Amino acid sequence: MFAVVKEKLHARAKAFAAGGIMDLYEAIDSRRSIRKYTEEEVSDRDVRICLKSAMEAPSARNEQPWQFLLLRDAAQREMASKASPYTGMAKKAPLVIIVCGDLRLETAPGFWPQDCAAATQNLLLAARGLNLGAVWCGIHPVQEREEYLQKAFALPKEVIPFALVCMGHTTEKFHSQDRFRPDRIHEGIWQENPHL
Amino acid sequence: MFAVVKEKLHARAKAFAAGGIMDLYEAIDSRRSIRKYTEEEVSDRDVRICLKSAMEAPSARNEQPWQFLLLRDAAQREMASKASPYTGMAKKAPLVIIVCGDLRLETAPGFWPQDCAAATQNLLLAARGLNLGAVWCGIHPVQEREEYLQKAFALPKEVIPFALVCMGHTTEKFHSQDRFRPDRIHEGIWQENPHL
Numbered sequence: 001m002f003a004v005v006k007e008k009l010h011a012r013a014k015a016f017a018a019g020g021i022m023d024l025y026e027a028i029d030s031r032r033s034i035r036k037y038t039e040e041e042v043s044d045r046d047v048r049i050c051l052k053s054a055m056e057a058p059s060a061r062n063e064q065p066w067q068f069l070l071l072r073d074a075a076q077r078e079m080a081s082k083a084s085p086y087t088g089m090a091k092k093a094p095l096v097i098i099v100c101g102d103l104r105l106e107t108a109p110g111f112w113p114q115d116c117a118a119a120t121q122n123l124l125l126a127a128r129g130l131n132l133g134a135v136w137c138g139i140h141p142v143q144e145r146e147e148y149l150q151k152a153f154a155l156p157k158e159v160i161p162f163a164l165v166c167m168g169h170t171t172e173k174f175h176s177q178d179r180f181r182p183d184r185i186h187e188g189i190w191q192e193n194p195h196l
Numbered sequence: 197m198f199a200v201v202k203e204k205l206h207a208r209a210k211a212f213a214a215g216g217i218m219d220l221y222e223a224i225d226s227r228r229s230i231r232k233y234t235e236e237e238v239s240d241r242d243v244r245i246c247l248k249s250a251m252e253a254p255s256a257r258n259e260q261p262w263q264f265l266l267l268r269d270a271a272q273r274e275m276a277s278k279a280s281p282y283t284g285m286a287k288k289a290p291l292v293i294i295v296c297g298d299l300r301l302e303t304a305p306g307f308w309p310q311d312c313a314a315a316t317q318n319l320l321l322a323a324r325g326l327n328l329g330a331v332w333c334g335i336h337p338v339q340e341r342e343e344y345l346q347k348a349f350a351l352p353k354e355v356i357p358f359a360l361v362c363m364g365h366t367t368e369k370f371h372s373q374d375r376f377r378p379d380r381i382h383e384g385i386w387q388e389n390p391h392l
Binding site: 023 | 224251262266268306321337349373386
């Protein structure tokens with residue numbers, strides 16, 4: 001029993017050294033879209049953990065076609081907040097990260113949005129693990145949102161804004177929400193609503 | 197000290213009950229594309245954990261536009277293996293999961309592929325947490341791959357195969373691989389290669 005305890009604590013300690021303590025399934029289950037933040041800055045260490053996690057995502061042919069644009073300056077965040085009707089919280093978020101796909105890095109044509117989505121999901125999970133609130137705001141494939149951000153931040157034409165992530169410390173709760181739906185699971189030749 | 201130990205073990209026990217013990221960052225860092233599997237079946241419990249994790253992903257307007265088609269039958273897996281030049285391992289994987297987007301469920305037009313990508317990434321991380329090998333094979337947006345699978349498994353025309361995930365127990369190692377690239381991080385108005 002003591003050996004087990006020691007081993008578990010050792011694993012925890014290793015995990016902490018690597019950047020945080022959070023059970024994978026707890027992170028997946030309790031990640032929520034959080035749109036209200038305190039004024040506390042997100043530390044450089046936390047930003048690095050989030051971005052490293054994003055960059056660990058799989059991508060088609062391992063092309064890693066992503067670029068990350070950080071916005072901390074208030075005027076720049078306010079500018080970003082006007083990218084869509086749903087990005088108003090960027091104004092008050094201590095940190096905004098625009099996840100972009102760089103077409104110059106693409107080796108598997110057409111796959112960059114799903115690569116960027118996998119990276120964004122890793123980023124959100126990492127934020128959850130650090131008890132940071134975060135929300136994924138859709139930019140691509142809405143062309144006017146893409147063009148607005150490209151112009152606002154002088155992005156090269158091949159760098160396409162994919163998602164705008166707002167992030168910060170929060171007083172909101174990370175509650176679990178069970179979205180498991182057996183009726184979305186099918187086996188073999190298709191049948192509608194297999195479990196109904 | 198004992199209280200802390202107890203609390204940590206309690207959290208671990210809860211995590212285990214929920215489906216496994218795995219540090220979030222360890223899962224993110226050591227998830228690899230694994231294409232070789234043993235013949236051991238993937239248990240129903242593990243399949244459920246993977247699919248539940250997938251369904252916990254965020255989606256545009258929370259539309260949850262996904263459907264999951266499981267293939268365990270050898271003839272069906274062989275059929276699936278012909279979907280692309282890169283899906284040959286489906287023949288020998290104990291389990292194939294085709295993640296699909298269902299256009300009938302879409303409420304935010306155009307966002308379903310990134311929703312399905314977030315779900316697929318959660319699925320892969322959950323598999324990693326269970327020490328299952330898995331690989332994400334791209335289907336969408338390659339139309340001939342989509343159409344092949346739609347025909348093979350009699351999918352409704354609105355159900356678009358997005359990715360084919362092969363999964364199984366494995367003897368391969370889940371090694372970490374550091375993909376952190378500071379040159380992909382920018383701040384404010386764009387500058388090329390800010391760290392060079």
